[in-house]
Amino acid sequence: xxxxxxxxxxxxxxxxxxxxxxxxxxxxxxxxxxxxxxxxxxxxxxxxxxxxxxxxxxxxxxxxxxxxxxxxxxxxxxxxxxxxxxxxxxxxxxxxxxxxxxxxxxxxxxxxxxxxxxxxxxxxxxxxxxxxxxxxxxxxxxxxxxxxxxxxxxxxxxxxxxxxxxxxxxxxxxxxxxxxx
Numbered sequence: 001x002x003x004x005x006x007x008x009x010x011x012x013x014x015x016x017x018x019x020x021x022x023x024x025x026x027x028x029x030x031x032x033x034x035x036x037x038x039x040x041x042x043x044x045x046x047x048x049x050x051x052x053x054x055x056x057x058x059x060x061x062x063x064x065x066x067x068x069x070x071x072x073x074x075x076x077x078x079x080x081x082x083x084x085x086x087x088x089x090x091x092x093x094x095x096x097x098x099x100x101x102x103x104x105x106x107x108x109x110x111x112x113x114x115x116x117x118x119x120x121x122x123x124x125x126x127x128x129x130x131x132x133x134x135x136x137x138x139x140x141x142x143x144x145x146x147x148x149x150x151x152x153x154x155x156x157x158x159x160x161x162x163x164x165x166x167x168x169x170x171x172x173x174x175x176x177x178x179x180x181x
Contacts, residue, residue, distance in 0.1 A: 023050045023086065025174055026071065031080030033066055040066045043080070065102055068178050072099060084174065095123045098172035102179040104163045106151045112138065112162060113147040116169050123170035130169065137165045 026048040033041045041063040048054045056064055069075045070082055073089040085093050107115050113134050120130035138144040141161050151159060168175060 024048065024083075025050050025052075025085060026054075027081075027083040027086075028067075028071070029081045031067070031070060031077040031082055033063070033070060033075070033077050041070075041077075045080075065178055068099075068176055071176065072097065095170070096173040098167040098170065098175040100164060100167040100175075100177045100180060104160075106159060106163060106166070108152040109150055111148055111150055112143070112154075115151065116162075116165060119166045120169040123172075125170045133169050133171065134165075137169065141165070 024047045026046075028047070029045050031041060031044050032039065044067065046054075056067070058064055066075070070077050071084065071089075073082075073094070082088070085096065087093065107118075110118075113131070116134035116137070117127060117130040120133055121127060125133065135144065135147065138147050143158065143161060146154065146158065151162065154162065164180075167177070
């Protein structure tokens with residue numbers, strides 16, 4: 001059985017009306033997707049409110065990863081509409097999302113802190129702030145003393161922690177975890 005989680009943090013700098021009305025961070029309306037004539041997702045609708053933790057459970061092949069890919073605008077739905085932060089996802093919106101894919105990948109020959117800084121910079125965080133974020137997150141998980149090690153030098157458990165940190169290094173407003181466990 002697969003698992004998909006969306007963690008929505010409290011957004012900052014929102015107009016007062018959005019705070020009072022509990023903004024929908026994710027809205028999926030009538031989304032469908034098929035591949036080679038086979039329906040993978042058929043007319044699904046749901047919303048996730050600001051501050052809500054949302055999980056989607058289902059067997060392998062149920063379409064959870066396909067739904068995530070549509071949510072992140074990696075693939076487009078055949079029909080229906082998907083809005084993130086109230087609009088169709090744009091590059092600025094993508095920078096507000098942290099994503100931990102089912103198939104994980106770390107740069108095995110790269111030092112931890114360098115990799116985390118690089119990944120934060122991909123989300124438009126300055127190098128200086130990215131380093132502060134990386135060091136703070138490494139401290140929070142008791143990994144700071146390993147910051148100069150290459151990923152391949154770490155245990156599998158430590159690598160999993162680093163993979164998670166890579167999805168939150170830029171302190172996103174929305175975190176999507178595909179098969180986190």
